[in-house]
Amino acid sequence: MIAAVHTSSVVLVVAVFLASAVEMVEALTIVLAVSVTRGLRTALAGALAAVVLLGALVAAVGPALVHVPLSTLRLVIGGLLLVFGLQWLRKAILRSSGLKAKHDEDAIFAEQVAELSGASEQGAGPLAATGGSWRSRWLGPIDRAGAVVSFKGVFLEGLEVVVVVLTLGSTSHDVPLAALAAGAAVVVVGAIGALVARQLSGVPENAMKMAVGLMLVSFGTFWSGEGMHVRWPGSDLAIVALVAFYGLSAWAVVRLLAGRRPAGRRSIPEVEHA
Amino acid sequence: MPERSWPVRSVVAFGRFWVDFLVGDTPELLVGAVVVLGATAAIAASGSIGASGVAVAFLPLAVLCVLGISLARARSGRR
Numbered sequence: 491m492i493a494a495v496h497t498s499s500v501v502l503v504v505a506v507f508l509a510s511a512v513e514m515v516e517a518l519t520i521v522l523a524v525s526v527t528r529g530l531r532t533a534l535a536g537a538l539a540a541v542v543l544l545g546a547l548v549a550a551v552g553p554a555l556v557h558v559p560l561s562t563l564r565l566v567i568g569g570l571l572l573v574f575g576l577q578w579l580r581k582a583i584l585r586s587s588g589l590k591a592k593h594d595e596d597a598i599f600a601e602q603v604a605e606l607s608g609a610s611e612q613g614a615g616p617l618a619a620t621g622g623s624w625r626s627r628w629l630g631p632i633d634r635a636g637a638v639v640s641f642k643g644v645f646l647e648g649l650e651v652v653v654v655v656l657t658l659g660s661t662s663h664d665v666p667l668a669a670l671a672a673g674a675a676v677v678v679v680g681a682i683g684a685l686v687a688r689q690l691s692g693v694p695e696n697a698m699k700m701a702v703g704l705m706l707v708s709f710g711t712f713w714s715g716e717g718m719h720v721r722w723p724g725s726d727l728a729i730v731a732l733v734a735f736y737g738l739s740a741w742a743v744v745r746l747l748a749g750r751r752p753a754g755r756r757s758i759p760e761v762e763h764a
Numbered sequence: 765m766p767e768r769s770w771p772v773r774s775v776v777a778f779g780r781f782w783v784d785f786l787v788g789d790t791p792e793l794l795v796g797a798v799v800v801l802g803a804t805a806a807i808a809a810s811g812s813i814g815a816s817g818v819a820v821a822f823l824p825l826a827v828l829c830v831l832g833i834s835l836a837r838a839r840s841g842r843r
């Protein structure tokens with residue numbers, strides 16, 4: 491029993507940490523782009539406002555979930571995780587097999603910088619007026635447009651983290667542990683981002699996305715089954731078996747798709763920032 | 765067209781987030797998951813001997829089939 495609880499907690503922490511880290515890498519790309527073009531103060535102001543709003547959302551919705559009947563909660567949340575996880579897994583498999591272009595943080599960073607720099611050149615950004623000095627980056631006025639871009643980036647990516655934390659946390663009866671894992675991911679990605687700024691393409695994002703997709707689909711299968719009173723052999727340990735089953739299947743599918751990829755066929759271009 | 769007020773814009777944006785979150789460019793995954801969960805619920809609720817065991821085997825395999833269909837659609841270049 492203790493082993494099962496520990497296994498469940500470990501899988502929960504790993505799943506939430508990786509999911510949060512992937513989303514935070516994407517948010518950090520936008521925050522760094524705002525920081526370079528509109529100043530660090532502007533970027534942090536927008537990011538901080540988003541984090542506060544997301545925290546309020548968790549505080550408001552988290553306790554309310556306790557009042558929902560457990561089997562209904564498991565079925566609905568399991569279904570949500572299943573759909574969300576399948577989307578991640580599908581995308582990771584397509585990228586691993588070369589049928590879809592990999593997520594390029596450098597390209598997204600360059601695109602954001604170009605967009606924001608364009609506005610700066612037209613006189614809208616504070617760094618354009620001050621020459622973009624170190625002092626102006628830290629102490630310059632907060633630029634509204636830049637702060638909104640930073641806010642939106644962090645809020646939208648963070649909203650997905652909130653959904654993962656609340657769904658996985660509530661079904662595992664441990665929202666605080668899930669929130670802690672997400673917080674750790676934010677700190678780790680933030681620290682790495684501060685050190686390797688502008689080199690986010692070095693993060694093995696697709697491998698992380700594959701791992702998260704596998705875990706979300708496994709959790710989704712397990713909890714939706716529990717919600718329908720399916721008795722899993724080995725109780726919570728079945729999650730590990732499900733991760734192994736989906737992992738082996740994904741590996742086989744990647745090999746199959748990569749082997750059958752028509753010669754000269756180009757990858758489906760990346761159109762969305764997800 | 766009159767400009768929407770802030771609360772309306774927020775609700776619309778929140779709705780868009782959920783549609784994008786659940787449907788995105790892969791509606792077959794949402795539809796497939798709903799069908800699979802409905803079928804599993806029917807098996808589990810049938811009350812027959814070994815129904816839970818059948819559901820345990822059916823659910824992961826059916827989920828894998830849904831993923832396979834979506835990947836086949838992507839490979840055929842429909843999206």
